[in-house]
Amino acid sequence: MLDSMAKMQHPSLMLTAAQIRAARGFLDWKQSDLAKASGIAEVTIKKIERGGIDPRASTLDALQRAFEKAGLVFLEPGDTRDGGAGVRLKKPERRR
Secondary structure: OHHHHHHHHOOOOOOOHHHHHHHHHHHOOOHHHHHHHHOOOHHHHHHHHHOOOOOOHHHHHHHHHHHHHOOEEEEOOOOHHHOOOEEEEOOOOOOO
């Protein structure tokens, strides 16, 4: 039940290979850095980025969580406010 609640609070956007590569670029992460942060095998990340496999939703969710923990925000496909699907750095929170 806890797992299903977590998924409801954090819906996966079904990241694309391009978003994953771009997100790593923002953070200046190697594939090995992403593997360490997400708990996903580096070989799996390589295959996803090349389009060699159709990853599980749980794999994409783990990658997204790792990126978001590092301060990135993902934009959904069709989000035309900022030009469509993509990734951007989160605006730093103001200190009071």
